[in-house]
Every structure is written in structure tokens, then in C-alpha cells.
Amino acid sequence: MTDTAPLMPRRREVHPDPYDPAYKTSVTRSPKLPLLALESTPTEETGPLFTHDLIGPLDNNLIVNFTQGKGLAVGERIRVHGKVMDEQGRPVPNTLVEIWQANAGGRYRHIKDTYFAPLDPNFGGCGRTLTDEDGSYEFMTVRPGAYPWPNRANDWRPMHIHFSIFGHAFGQRLISQMYFEGDPLIARCPIVETIKDRSQIERLVAPLDMQNSRGMDYLAYRFDIVLRGRRQTRFENKLEGM
Amino acid sequence: MPQPLDILVETPSQTAGPYVHIGCIPSFAGIDGIYPQDLAESPIADGAKGEIITISGSIYDGTGWAMRDAMFESWQADAAGRYPGMDGADPKVSGFCRFAADKDSGEYTLRTVKPGAVQTRQGQWMAPHISIWIVARGINVGLSTRIYFAEDDHSADPLLSRIEHRPRVDTLIAVKDDQGIYRQDFHLQGDLETVFLDL
Ligand SMILES: [Fe+2]
Numbered sequence: 418m419t420d421t422a423p424l425m426p427r428r429r430e431v432h433p434d435p436y437d438p439a440y441k442t443s444v445t446r447s448p449k450l451p452l453l454a455l456e457s458t459p460t461e462e463t464g465p466l467f468t469h470d471l472i473g474p475l476d477n478n479l480i481v482n483f484t485q486g487k488g489l490a491v492g493e494r495i496r497v498h499g500k501v502m503d504e505q506g507r508p509v510p511n512t513l514v515e516i517w518q519a520n521a522g523g524r525y526r527h528i529k530d531t532y533f534a535p536l537d538p539n540f541g542g543c544g545r546t547l548t549d550e551d552g553s554y555e556f557m558t559v560r561p562g563a564y565p566w567p568n569r570a571n572d573w574r575p576m577h578i579h580f581s582i583f584g585h586a587f588g589q590r591l592i593s594q595m596y597f598e599g600d601p602l603i604a605r606c607p608i609v610e611t612i613k614d615r616s617q618i619e620r621l622v623a624p625l626d627m628q629n630s631r632g633m634d635y636l637a638y639r640f641d642i643v644l645r646g647r648r649q650t651r652f653e654n655k656l657e658g659m
Numbered sequence: 660m661p662q663p664l665d666i667l668v669e670t671p672s673q674t675a676g677p678y679v680h681i682g683c684i685p686s687f688a689g690i691d692g693i694y695p696q697d698l699a700e701s702p703i704a705d706g707a708k709g710e711i712i713t714i715s716g717s718i719y720d721g722t723g724w725a726m727r728d729a730m731f732e733s734w735q736a737d738a739a740g741r742y743p744g745m746d747g748a749d750p751k752v753s754g755f756c757r758f759a760a761d762k763d764s765g766e767y768t769l770r771t772v773k774p775g776a777v778q779t780r781q782g783q784w785m786a787p788h789i790s791i792w793i794v795a796r797g798i799n800v801g802l803s804t805r806i807y808f809a810e811d812d813h814s815a816d817p818l819l820s821r822i823e824h825r826p827r828v829d830t831l832i833a834v835k836d837d838q839g840i841y842r843q844d845f846h847l848q849g850d851l852e853t854v855f856l857d858l
Contacts (some may be wrong), residue, residue, distance in 0.1 A: 424858075426857075427669065427857060428668070430781075431668050431669060431671055432672045432799070433800060435798070437799070440797070442797030443798070443799055444797075445724075445799070446720050446721070446726075446795065446847055447847065448802070448848065448855050450852050452856060453818070454857040454858070455817070458777070458780075458785060458818075458858065459777055460736075460785070460805075461790070461803075462734075462736075463742040465734065465754065465755035466743070473695075483690075483692070504666050504667045504669060513698075515682050517679070517683075524790050525678045526689075527678045527681055528689065528762075529678070530689070536801075541681075541685070541690050541692075541693050542690070543681050543690065544693075578683055579678075579679070581675075581682055587790055588803075591670065591801075592673065592674075592675045593672055594676075608673060617668070617671045619791060620670055621671065622667070633837050642670045643669050643670045644669065645694045647668075
């Protein structure tokens with residue numbers, strides 16, 4: 418049985434504003450009424466757990482997983498790696514990390530994406546892995562291109578990789594995006610700017626990690642992820658009034 | 660200065676965007692061959708104990724438009740109210756399902772077993788419910804809500820009891836239609852705005 422202590426309340430102020438007129442779609446897609454806040458219950462404190470047999474050998478290599486090794490995706494080869502922790506700083510082992518991204522030209526393999534940049538016949542755009550015992554994960558991929566999107570007349574998404582992380586509790590569920598150090602479009606992106614706390618924006622910018630890069634092969638970027646933690650106390654898990 | 664608190668800060672959320680299907684349900688996006696199948700296409704396997712139910716509905720934005728690009732996740736207990744991993748939990752119930760709004764109609768469908776009531780740490784009984792997490796373009800932080808069922812006694816449910824505006828309780832309660840399918844719509848805004856949760 419895994420740890421089922423109560424979750425720390427989510428600090429909403431470290432997350433984006435749900436309603437942000439500069440990101441136009443959020444105007445009609447943000448609740449107007451306050452969220453109902455309660456202490457977590459077993460429904461939020463448990464969650465789907467996955468095992469390593471789910472993961473195929475190429476699942477975390479986006480350069481080859483679409484062709485199953487028959488061809489290589491076009492683009493600048495990169496390794497994205499990091500650690501998943503909770504707010505207590507404890508590693509989160511065996512948790513599912515999924516990513517998706519545009520190809521090197523900034524085009525997604527999706528019926529809704531009609532950007533001029535061509536599809537890469539060797540690139541699907543998704544990958545997944547399970548963290549190790551120490552919470553670490555890694556992907557091989559190509560650097561995604563920046564792309565324009567319909568918001569204001571000339572808005573561009575910085576280069577980014579979408580991340581989905583489970584943790585061990587449904588209440589830890591998180592989807593976010595990783596950006597790349599030095600990209601001038603980060604400061605011009607209304608989606609980035611939905612996060613009002615500047616230090617929190619920096620949390621999403623992966624630094625170039627030359628020490629973990631490999632000469633004549635790939636550059637590395639480091640992206641650590643922190644999920645909600647659990648409250649530690651000896652006085653709980655008892656019936657009320659005891 | 661007092662001692663620093665040794666607590667990290669959660670990584671901020673960002674919208675799942677319009678292409679969430681590529682990463683989470685690639686077959687739905689037409690990307691086959693990377694994984695054998697999409698993750699969690701069903702929360703139950705053949706032989707799961709309990710009443711098999713179907714829930715269907717749409718999610719509406721503030722203009723009343725049924726969103727075509729939302730993705731949902733559900734998490735629930737088995738028919739006896741046990742979550743996977745708990746002692747005696749039904750091995751045929753994974754409890755977790757991913758599904759998407761239909762790209763033409765906006766309708767979603769979830770086929771599962773009806774969960775049992777679940778006891779809280781304080782010993783209160785939560786009426787049978789399914790936890791729902793919703794992401795889409797324009798949703799900056801994934802939205803949590805629950806689906807309860809009309810025929811159950813909700814009078815002692817600790818979550819529903821906390822809803823001050825009693826008519827809003829109905830936004831969390833699925834009602835069976837004449838085909839025997841539970842109907843549960845989600846409304847992001849407006850008179851019928853769904854109660855979203857921060858648990
Ligand atoms: Fe994107």
C-alpha cells in the first residue's frame with residue numbers, strides 16, 4: 418500500500434490565472450465562480466499506478482519511435498532529462514511522464530494544425546517513460562520549432578515540450594510545458610504570461626546542460642518537476658475525536 | 660529571520676493546448692504504431708463486479724458551445740468502494756480512464772462500473788462518485804469535479820454538504836435518461852456552471 422496521507426493544498430497563486438484576457442480562449446473557458454476547497458479525500462489521495470511493462474523500449478525516444486527505428490526525425494538532436502519530486506523534496510519513483518511536441522519546423526501531426534511547415538514523415542511527436550527509483554527520467558527528441566498561433570495577430574509560441582505527469586495520487590495530476598533557456602519568444606508569449614509569478618515562469622525554462630550533453634551527438638536540457646506533496650503528521654489516520 | 664521552511668513549490672500548470680491528444684491519446688489523433696494502444700481506454704476489464712453503466716454528455720464553454728477539443732480523465736473506486744491497491748479491491752477495475760470529446764459533436768462517453776461509497780479518514784461516507792479531471796486549450800489549470808448519481812442518498816456526503824448554494828449541487832449529479840444512460844454535462848460558465856473542486 419502506498420502513502421495515503423492528505424495532500425498539501427494546492428497553492429493556486431503559483432499557477433496561471435485561469436482567466437487571462439491576453440490568452441483569448443481562456444476568457445470563455447475559465448470558471449467564473451470560486452472553486453470548492455476541501456481537504457483531500459481518498460479519491461484524490463489515490464491514483465492510477467503504472468508499471469515498467471507498460472513502456473516499450475523506444476517509447477522515450479521521439480527521434481525513432483514513430484518509425485520504430487527505421488528512420489530518424491529531422492532536427493537538432495536533444496536529450497531532455499530531470500527528476501520528479503514532491504513538495505517535500507522526495508523523489509517520485511515509477512510515475513508516468515508523457516510528452517508531446519511540434520516537429521523541428523513547428524508543425525504538429527494533428528488534423529487541427531494547418532501551419533505551412535511540413536510534417537516530418539519520421540516524426541510522430543509523442544513519448545512516454547516511467548521515472549526510476551530516484552525519480553529521474555529522460556527523453557531523446559529533436560528541438561521543437563516555434564510556431565504561430567491564432568490569438569492576437571502575430572503571436573508565436575516559444576519552442577516548448579508539453580509534459581503530463583501523474584504522481585501517485587489523482588490530486589497530484591499536472592500538465593505543463595517546458596521552455597528552452599535563451600528563447601526570446603518566452604517573454605512574448607501570452608500563454609507563458611498566464612503565470613503571474615515571474616519566479617514560477619523560470620521554473621518552466623530548462624537550462625542547457627552541457628555536462629550531460631554528448632559531443633558529436635546531442636545537447637542536453639535539464640527539467641525538474643515538483644508535484645504536490647503530502648502532509649506529514651502522526652496525529653492523523655485516526656477516527657475523528659480520538 | 661526564522662528558519663527557512665524546507666518546502667518546494669509545485670511546478671506551475673500550463674494549458675494542455677489543442678494538441679493534447681497527440682501526447683495522451685495518440686490513436687485518437689490518428690498516430691498509430693508508437694504505442695500498442697492508447698493508455699486507459701477503459702477503467703474496467705471483462706468480469707468487473709457491479710453494475711455496468713454508461714455516462715455521456717458534453718462540456719460547454721461560456722458561449723454555450725460544446726467544446727470539441729477537451730480531454731477527460733476519470734478515477735473511481737470499484738463497486739465495493741475500494742480504490743485499486745486497497746485490500747480486496749476488484750482486480751478487474753483499474754479505476755482510471757481517458758476519453759475525449761468527439762471532434763464533431765463534442766459528446767463524451769464513459770463506460771464503467773458504478774462505484775461504491777467510500778469512507779473518508781474521518782469516518783464519513785462519501786456517496787458513490789467518479790472523480791473527473793478536464794483539460795483543453797484555454798484551460799490553464801486542469802479542472803477537477805465529480806460525478807454523483809441521482810438515485811443515491813447524498814444527505815451525508817461531506818463534499819456535497821459543503822455546497823452553500825443548494826441548486827448548484829445538481830451540477831454534480833448525473834441523471835439516467837430513458838435509454839438508461841446517465842447524462843452529465845459540464846458547464847464552464849453561466850447559470851449552470853459546474854461546481855469545480857480544489858481538493
Ligand atoms: Fe504546443
